[in-house]
Amino acid sequence: MAKNIQQATLAGGCFWCIESAFNSLEGIESAYSGYAGGHLANPTYEQVCKGDTGHAEVVRVNFDADRISYRELLEIFFALHDPTQLNRQGNDIGTQYRSAIFYHNGEQKLTAEQLIAELGREDIWPGDIVTEVTEVNNYYQAEDYHQDYFSNNPQNQYCNMVVAPKLAKFRQKFAARLKN
Template sequence: MNNLTEFEQYVIEQKGTERPFSGEFVDHDAQGVYLCKKCHAPLYKSEYKFNAHCGWPAFDDEINGAVKHTLDADGHRTEITCSQCGGHLGHVFEGEHLTDNNIRHCVNSVSMIFKAIDELTQSNLAVPTYEKATFGAGCFWCVEAIFAQLNGVQSVKSGYCGGDAKDANYDAVCSGKTAHAEVVHIEFDPAVIQFDTLLSVLFESHDPTTLNQQGNDKGPQYRSAIFAHNSEQVDAANRFINALTKQQLWSRPIVTEISAFDTFYPAENYHDDYFAKHGEQPYCQLVVKPKFDKVMSKFADKRKQ
């Protein structure tokens, strides 16, 4: 741990706040990584930073596992702290639509230090490089449960994507009027699991030949979809579907939509880890569990240990 000044202790250990527009990183735009001031754990990559015009450094993503989210005692705001040392960073806000990720980490400059790319190399500080994948395959309760078990998958979040509406919630999406699909938003380590493997799991997890339907779940929100984050994912998805089509595994044509990723809207918190938390419910027992067991048996070698 590093020695802190009195003001740093006030913010980091006593959960204080620096004055807006007073911190050294408010308008900082160098390339590198922001680290915890107290323990030097990596927190944010520079590409996550954006100008929110709020008076504090803002980030729309975090290094996986680096930041802990805790609801404030008043139940209105969510505090963010360093996962390694517990140092106070600031608060996180969702639903402001300031970036495609639709999230803002509002962080005190005094809670962080910055290391440029060349400094990271010199200090042998390894910052993992993760990629993202976004899939629609019916009810996200089942799909989330499956992908969360794969080795190399760092995080899976249920949510909504691909619609015309500039916002999304469960009731609105289920009405079919927003054009959003229920999706899982995946962060994965390509050094451990490849995008093609994720595609294999995706097509094993649902029926890609039923238009706007998975089993008894009907509507455009349940459509089969791949929301590609780059041209490489578009090419990989097309190659994969072409190969499946030649194998004639289904009597009907594949109707999976391939489109460019736009904005991901996180689902309400009660959807998180739904199968793990509510596995005894009838829907989970009758629909989710059989599919989960089938896919996991086929990809047993890809499961987390």
């Protein structure tokens, strides 16, 4: 049976957290850490971390739209981070940690804008949603050592203190959506 594979590119703080969560969901073919939205071609992690490339840490998600919709991906995305924090997530500060949806087509743009408006009306967070909705541009896959980082580096201090608790909360909330 043919799959209806589509792409989403999302930024919500450290890409290790977002990538690990999406790779554990049913309907996700793959999720890769990367960089998007900047002006520098083929940036390195070190360059992006300096904060002057314009790139955000992103996750490129390849998903089967017949098994998980783009809207469902966005709902999970908003549950994974605080979209009211401008250019940061927790202690990770800088434009590379901004909240952003990099849409691939007009339908994705409309879905993102509608969901942000709905979430804003629901008053879930104490502040306004600052997630930018921008056409995907200048996407570059991150270095190999960033892929599956949490799985490959379980003893890393950042993973233990930041990623693991976030993933535990995610797995509890979305238990029915997880791969076996």
